[in-house]
């Protein structure tokens with residue numbers, strides 16, 4: 001019985017009392033098994049409430065937490081199990097939880113006013129769904145700016161068969177605005193719509209335009225972190241020489257596309273958004289908000305190595321957000337990275353492996369929808385699909401079982417990770433990788449995706465930059 005097995009089996013004994021304890025013991029929640037077994041299912045209780053965190057960089061500041069912490073409890077289940085999550089709302093505003101990437105029944109999808117009424121203050125809601133297919137997912141609030149305030153966590157659906165890793169690390173990337181103690185000034189401090197925008201234009205915008213203090217503008221993030229811990233404060237990822245290590249990397253940030261690499265090692269990407277791909281070896285992963293990659297590495301280069309991350313298209317230097325530390329290595333200085341050229345994963349490198357979990361399009365397209373993404377001109381914080389802002393965007397209607405092709409073109413200066421709820425799609429590149437979130441590059445970038453609409457309901461579809469979503473870059477895809 002490995003450690004995880006043990007936690008699964010002992011879950012019943014330890015799970016139920018956790019909620020109260022975690023409110024004060026934020027750190028412990030990261031490791032505590034919050035799920036209890038019951039028959040064929042796993043049960044979790046998640047309290048949503050204001051909390052305070054110390055990321056280990058910058059000041060202590062206010063967030064919203066699941067069970068008093070960020071991230072929320074890791075939800076880890078086996079494929080085919082029923083997951084039941086009882087959400088208790090202790091905020092003074094409504095909330096929901098969305099199971100990002102999991103094709104749940106529509107009424108469990110957690111989008112306020114699209115799939116359910118928000119969970120009111122002082123009330124509770126039970127989400128329940130069958131966990132499938134296996135993969136790396138995240139869960140997060142879909143109400144207002146709550147994702148950016150800390151309401152997210154990892155959701156791992158393990159395959160029925162053990163896949164033979166010695167270690168596994170689940171790493172959720174985050175962006176934080178910690179100044180003003182996380183208070184209103186942090187939320188309002190967004191003055192930079194785009195890193196492409198020079199100082200002059202920024203000056204113009206600050207000169208009293210209607211965007212001054214506009215809450216739809218993303219904050220200027222001052223701290224990047226993984227799993228609620230930044231930089232040197234974070235415990236190292238410990239490995240032994242020869243270990244086969246799996247990283248489950250997910251971008252839980254609200255507005256930062258990250259470039260990530262592990263010094264001293266290549267990464268063998270095995271899954272994109274939870275779906276299996278032909279293993280491909282790269283140095284750097286570009287991960288948009290809402291995207292996930294599983295990558296393997298063999299611990300064959302003893303030392304102490306930084307896991308480096310930086311926002312794409314920015315002058316900010318890469319920061320070490322974690323350290324990979326080999327057993328028995330005494331040195332405290334990260335070993336140097338060497339000077340070779342780095343290879344960054346592109347969608348063109350991804351080749352889908354056979355995947356029973358997702359029906360395939362096989363060249364049959366019944367309906368093509370063109371989606372032009374624009375906005376952000378002259379510092380405006382209005383973001384549109386085909387010139388309109390949600391809720392006035394046109395909804396897309398697809399009959400149950402039809403195949404649809406969504407063609408994105410990006411007329412703006414920022415990349416947009418577009419996410420469709422309730423379905424996986426095939427990205428129209430030669431290897432047809434399946435994903436649920438696709439990064440549409442800035443400056444006339446074009447991407448098409450195709451899907452079999454097999455999950456009936458009204459599904460939210462939006463840019464996973466939270467500030468773009470809230471400023472209008474969203475629509476509804478109706479299946480059925």
Ligand code: C2O
Nearest residue numbers: 098100290419460
């Ligand atoms: Cu993670 Cu509607 O999104």
Ligand code: CU
Nearest residue numbers: 416463465468
């Ligand atoms: Cu966007």
